[in-house]
Amino acid sequence: MTDPVVIIGTGLAGYNLAREFRKLDGETPLLLISADDGRSYSKPMLSTGFAKSKDADGLSMAEPGAMADQLKAEIRTHTRISGIDPGHKRLWIGEEQVRYRDLILAWGAETVRVPIEGDAGDAVFPINDLEDYARFRAAAAGKRRVLILGAGLIGCEFANDMSLGGFEVELVAPCEQVMPTLLHPAAAAAVQAGLEGLGVRFHLGPVLNRLERAGEGLEAHLSDGSVIACDLVVSAVGLRPRTDLAAAAGLRINRGVVVDRELRTSHANIFALGDCAEVDGLNLLYVMPLMTSARALAQTLAGNPTAVSYGPMPVTVKTPVCPLVVSPPPLGMEGTWSVEGQGGDLKVLCHDAQGQLLGYALTGTAVMEKLALNRQLPPLLA
Ligand SMILES: Cc1cc2nc3c(=O)[nH]c(=O)nc-3n(C[C@H](O)[C@H](O)[C@H](O)COP(=O)(O)OP(=O)(O)OC[C@H]3O[C@@H](n4cnc5c(N)ncnc54)[C@H](O)[C@@H]3O)c2cc1C
Numbered sequence: 252m253t254d255p256v257v258i259i260g261t262g263l264a265g266y267n268l269a270r271e272f273r274k275l276d277g278e279t280p281l282l283l284i285s286a287d288d289g290r291s292y293s294k295p296m297l298s299t300g301f302a303k304s305k306d307a308d309g310l311s312m313a314e315p316g317a318m319a320d321q322l323k324a325e326i327r328t329h330t331r332i333s334g335i336d337p338g339h340k341r342l343w344i345g346e347e348q349v350r351y352r353d354l355i356l357a358w359g360a361e362t363v364r365v366p367i368e369g370d371a372g373d374a375v376f377p378i379n380d381l382e383d384y385a386r387f388r389a390a391a392a393g394k395r396r397v398l399i400l401g402a403g404l405i406g407c408e409f410a411n412d413m414s415l416g417g418f419e420v421e422l423v424a425p426c427e428q429v430m431p432t433l434l435h436p437a438a439a440a441a442v443q444a445g446l447e448g449l450g451v452r453f454h455l456g457p458v459l460n461r462l463e464r465a466g467e468g469l470e471a472h473l474s475d476g477s478v479i480a481c482d483l484v485v486s487a488v489g490l491r492p493r494t495d496l497a498a499a500a501g502l503r504i505n506r507g508v509v510v511d512r513e514l515r516t517s518h519a520n521i522f523a524l525g526d527c528a529e530v531d532g533l534n535l536l537y538v539m540p541l542m543t544s545a546r547a548l549a550q551t552l553a554g555n556p557t558a559v560s561y562g563p564m565p566v567t568v569k570t571p572v573c574p575l576v577v578s579p580p581p582l583g584m585e586g587t588w589s590v591e592g593q594g595g596d597l598k599v600l601c602h603d604a605q606g607q608l609l610g611y612a613l614t615g616t617a618v619m620e621k622l623a624l625n626r627q628l629p630p631l632l633a
Pocket residue numbers: 259260261262263264265284285286287293294295296297298330331332333357358359360378379380405408493524525526527535536537538539541566567568569
């Protein structure tokens with residue numbers, strides 16, 4: 252029997268690739284292996300669950316059995332691969348070996364964990380998949396006060412969502428503004444003001460040093476000496492592409508698993524896409540790049556080698572209190588920023604010396620201009 256195409260991961264990258272592949276090839280055996288429960292869900296919805304009153308079951312779109320039928324695939328859940336042997340085209344699940352025709356790494360990124368002293372480490376919740384979300388929802392039942400660590404896109408989205416869900420939210424991050432790697436300071440100030448209007452209290456500058464139990468709740472001790480009373484802590488301090496197993500197998504890694512424009516790693520029969528992949532130098536942890544990659548890679552796996560190209564990839568940030576769309580300038584391109592508008596309605600543009608639009612951040616009513624601006628942006632990977 253032919254060895255299967257094996258996909259590691261049943262997140263958006265793994266399932267979208269399987270779906271695209273099955274549009275082109277209904278016969279080749281397909282095996283998906285997932286460390287989690289294999290339910291199909293849209294990860295971006297994790298940060299709108301409270302506002303929409305959706306628990307983890309409510310966010311699940313399909314059970315793995317239904318996905319297996321739909322994809323004509325075998326799906327192994329709660330199964331963590333432990334090694335790859337590229338020379339013999341096989342992988343390891345503990346002692347068990349599984350042979351593959353082609354192997355696709357769609358194993359995502361893991362949450363960065365910061366060391367926190369104190370006796371309440373178990374009250375810190377990263378939320379990076381449906382199972383994390385279920386754990387957090389269970390712990391949050393009947394609780395009122397949430398402390399969020401991190402002022403990046405995900406921390407801000409959770410701050411908005413949990414405020415709308417009725418929580419009192421405090422946010423701590425060691426930076427001067429929200430979304431520092433993504434946003435011009437003017438746009439960041441607009442988002443922060445919007446969230447403050449919802450009641451979110453920001454502590455920008457210090458870090459959380461120690462978390463202690465105090466009666467029914469918790470005391471969070473910050474590095475600036477202040478103490479915040481809360482019931483739960485959500486950690487949103489960053490994501491790191493998973494690369495350990497790839498490195499151990501001798502594949503090239505950098506920030507992510509290094510792949511070329513055909514999504515091929517440094518080994519001919521192993522590919523990567525999604526959060527774990529660094530495509531021609533770009534490691535983009537968003538949905539649009541992985542969907543584009545899935546379509547290109549499905550062609551390659553079906554025998555029609557296809558290079559991926561990325562157009563502009565604007566990101567809609569789910570802070571409805573201050574709508575935000577952002578498209579940072581492509582890597583290595585520098586320009587001059589201008590700010591138009593006032594209050595929460597800003598058009599922040601970045602142009603190069605020739606007047607070419609390189610990137611933007613739009614807040615409030617200015618988000619309506621995104622389609623017109625997208626047409627002027629350069630592609631991220633031409
Ligand atoms: C709260 C939140 C909100 C977001 N909002 C947006 C948004 O609005 N817009 C946007 O574009 N992006 C958003 N993102 C990012 C986007 O969701 C991700 O880029 C995308 O879902 C990543 O998909 P993935 O399949 O690459 O990884 P994942 O979904 O992380 O899937 C990885 C899979 O690999 C499996 N796995 C890992 N290791 C192993 C192993 N050793 N063996 C077997 N299986 C393994 C896991 O179990 C899982 O099934 C958001 C992310 C978060 C956390």
